[in-house]
Amino acid sequence: MRVREGRDGDVPVVLSMFDSAVAWLAAQGRTGQWGERPFTGDDRRTRQVADWLAGGGMRIAERDGQAAGCVVVGAAHDYVTPATEPELYVQALVTDRRHAGHxxxxxxxxxxxxxxxxxxVDLLRVDCYAGDDERLVAFYEGCGFTRAAPxxxxxWPGMLLHRRLTAA
Known part of the structure; x- marks a missing residue:
């Protein structure tokens, strides 16, 4: 798997990733995270993804030559408690369901x-949906993050998590 910078043409690709995740969650009755409507065709979601691309923090994971997931890093969202030290914040993370489990x-x-x-920077933070059975919170904990604050x-219930790093 390789991770590359976001580039022109990635906005519809990332919207499609979110569409696949929303459809999968909705099929399980888990609509609290992102609802049940596709992101594609939603002007607000399209602007959001375009802003992520323009901000320079978007990366795309490619698996077998196909876009498989997206992460966006940058400043913390304004709805979480500000960090008391320099940080990098995961603003968004999504995996295309066709590549789930890899x-x-x-x-x-x-x-x-x-x-x-x-x-x-020694601090990486992320927030996520903390409703239902908190499976998403558990995913982040399995990736080395620790709960910081609900x-x-x-x-919409959320959880702020952090991961301590050793700077290079």
């Missing part, structure tokens, strides 16, 4: 940790 998400999080180290945005 370590795509873990590979992208490892890339983010390496990027943080390269920047001389939060809510409206009625």
């Amino acid at each position: 370590g795509v998400g873990r590979t992208l999080l490892d890339w983010a940790a390496g990027e943080a180290r390269a920047r001389g 939060f809510t945005v409206g009625t």
Whole structure:
């Protein structure tokens, strides 16, 4: 698997990744995270992904020559408690369901940790949906993150997590 920078043409690819994740979650009755509507065709979601690309922090994991997942790093979201030290923040992470079970998400999080180290930063943070059975929180914990603080945005339950790194 290789991780490359986001590039022109990736916005519809990333929207499609989210579509596959939303459909999979909705099929399980798990609509609390991202709802049940596809991201493709939603102007707000399209702008969001385009902004991620323009911001320079988007990376795409490719598996067997196909886009398999996306991570976006940058500044923390405004709805979480600010860090008290320099950090790199995982703003988004998604895996195309066609590539589920092949370590795509873990590979992208490892890339983010390496990027943080390269920047001389010892803290990598992420937030995620913490509703239902908290399987997503458990995924991040399995990738070396530790729960920092629960939060809510409206009625959406979230968990802020962090991962300590050793800077290069």
